[in-house]
Amino acid sequence: xxxxxxxxxxxxxxxxxxxxxxxxxxxxxxxxxxxxxxxxxxxxxxxxxxxxxxxxxxxxxxxxxxxxxxxxxxxxxxxxxxxxxxxxxxxxxxxxxxxxxxxxxxxxxxxxxxxxxxxxxxxxxxxxxxxxxxxxxxxxxxxxxxxxxxxxxxxxxxxxxxxxxxxxxxxxxxxxxxxxxxxxxxxxxxxxxxxxxxxxxxxxxxxxxxxxxxxxxxxxxxxxxxxxxxxxxxxxxxxxxxxxxxxxxxxxxxxxxxxxxxxxxxxxxxxxxxxxxxxxxxxxxxxxxxxxxxxxxxxxxxxxxxxxxxxxxxxxxxxxxxxxxxxxxxxxxxxxxxxxxxxxxxxxxxxxxxxxxxxxxxxxxxxxxxxxxxxxxx
Numbered sequence: 120x121x122x123x124x125x126x127x128x129x130x131x132x133x134x135x136x137x138x139x140x141x142x143x144x145x146x147x148x149x150x151x152x153x154x155x156x157x158x159x160x161x162x163x164x165x166x167x168x169x170x171x172x173x174x175x176x177x178x179x180x181x182x183x184x185x186x187x188x189x190x191x192x193x194x195x196x197x198x199x200x201x202x203x204x205x206x207x208x209x210x211x212x213x214x215x216x217x218x219x220x221x222x223x224x225x226x227x228x229x230x231x232x233x234x235x236x237x238x239x240x241x242x243x244x245x246x247x248x249x250x251x252x253x254x255x256x257x258x259x260x261x262x263x264x265x266x267x268x269x270x271x272x273x274x275x276x277x278x279x280x281x282x283x284x285x286x287x288x289x290x291x292x293x294x295x296x297x298x299x300x301x302x303x304x305x306x307x308x309x310x311x312x313x314x315x316x317x318x319x320x321x322x323x324x325x326x327x328x329x330x331x332x333x334x335x336x337x338x339x340x341x342x343x344x345x346x347x348x349x350x351x352x353x354x355x356x357x358x359x360x361x362x363x364x365x366x367x368x369x370x371x372x373x374x375x376x377x378x379x380x381x382x383x384x385x386x387x388x389x390x391x392x393x394x395x396x397x398x399x400x401x402x403x404x405x406x407x408x409x410x411x412x413x414x415x416x417x418x419x420x421x422x423x424x425x426x427x428x429x430x431x432x433x434x435x436x437x438x439x440x441x442x443x444x445x446x447x448x449x450x451x452x453x454x455x456x457x458x459x460x461x462x463x464x465x466x467x468x469x470x471x472x473x474x475x476x477x478x479x480x481x482x483x484x485x486x487x488x489x490x491x492x493x494x495x496x497x
Contacts, residue, residue: 134144148327161246161275162268163184171288174217175241177435178225178232178251180206181271181434182243185280186468187214188300188435189293196239201249210239213468227253229356232256241265242433258490272294273339290373294395300435307438307459311452312346321349325390328405328426329395340432343441344390348448352386388448391426397490398461402426406488424480425494431476438461443477446492 120351156168172428174196177183183198192214199222200206208221223233229252235243242259244251251259259266267286269279280300284293313475320372335342335353341485345351392403425447433439442454479494 134388135487156162156286156288158285160268160282161270161279164266164268166265166267166286168265169443170287170304172286175243176239177214178242178244180210181245181248181250182283183210183215184434184442185269185271185276185283187469188296189280189283190296191283191287191290193217194287197237198223199223199225200395200427209223209472210372225255228252228255229258231255231264231368232263234259234264235262238263241267244268245270272437275434276304276437297322304435304438307454308441311441311450311454313443314450314452315344315347315448317347319348320427321388322355322386323348323388324348324352325388328402328409328410329392329394331409337438340390340392340440343432343437344444344448347441347445347450348388387423389424390447391424391443392432393429393478394472395429397426397428398473399474399478399493402480403488403491406491422479424482426478426480426491428473428476429470429472430473435467436460439463439476447477447479 126465148392151259152169156171158166158168160166169221172194174194175182175186176197176199177186177195178199179201180198183192183195186192186195193216195215196217198207198210198215198218202224205220205222207218207222210218211220212303226249233239240263242251242264243254247270250268251266256266265490267282269282271283271375273278276299279298284290284297287293291292298356323344323345327334334351336342336345336351341351341353382404391402391406393405397405427440427447429444430436439459440453442459443456446456457474460471460476475493478491481492482491483489
């Protein structure tokens with residue numbers, strides 16, 4: 120056989136094998152299609168990833184905290200804080216070794232230049248609490264930066280954490296960590312709620328002290344207290360509560376409408392949400408400068424005003440917040456707030472910034488605040 124003939128036969132054989140291979144894969148997914156990860160984020164956006172994400176930037180702290188619980192902290196390249204406090208040291212001490220101390224506050228960013236210059240391709244961002252500005256979000260999209268919106272708190276907490284695990288390819292360690300956390304969180308919440316007897320006759324208000332505004336029934340904290348105690352009084356006011364926090368019932372607003380709702384049913388508990396890091400003295404100062412003290416709340420009993428630390432009602436500590444709110448409502452939960460917070464720190468490496476979890480405000484006969492005392496009913 121001539122050299123030319125051998126070459127020709129070889130070429131024909133190669134073509135035949137290639138044809139068989141192509142024919143054999145008709146109708147099956149390509150490797151790229153098989154590795155695609157798809158889900159809908161908290162903003163209602165369909166996210167399609169070509170494969171597991173290598174690393175992310177956490178916009179605000181809640182996604183980063185959730186990732187630490189899932190043993191994914193090494194996948195966090197950076198944490199950007201909103202505008203008031205750089206908490207680099209706290210998170211670095213908690214095991215986020217990749218983050219730097221000189222990041223900009225994301226509320227000051229108007230373009231995606233910072234992300235582009237640092238080769239940051241995937242951002243985890245909140246949808247409701249201090250979200251990205253529309254200008255910054257549009258700039259990121261122009262540069263092809265993927266924005267995934269996951270709040271990691273409230274009713275979608277577990278669902279958001281499941282999406283985090285999925286986008287990193289469902290690593291075995293993270294699947295186990297999620298199951299362990301879910302058992303802890305849901306176990307405490309379900310146990311607490313089983314001991315509660317909410318009634319439509321029980322009315323409460325829940326104020327965010329930082330902005331002197333009341334949560335309406337759409338707020339996550341309001342939803343929690345309604346499962347524990349009764350109805351948010353804002354439901355029955357002549358307001359238009361479309362957002363989670365209403366600012367209508369403040370200042371010189373309908374103060375008398377807060378006294379009673381129907382002329383006979385009093386608001387029996389007033390909750391206050393402290394800001395992160397507030398201590399008893401700060402809470403007292405905020406109360407004395409707060410417009411809520413000017414409302415006609417004289418019918419409230421001396422033991423009916425409670426302030427809850429922001430940490431335990433936010434993000435992955437929210438199950439401790441359920442215990443605190445139930446205790447304030449007189450429920451014997453069987454839990455110690457201090458012990459739960461210590462357990463959380465031992466499990467996940469996040470110490471509370473202040474020791475207290477729940478305070479009771481005490482007043483004299485004239486309604487003047489005289490003390491803010493630690494309150495742990497266990």
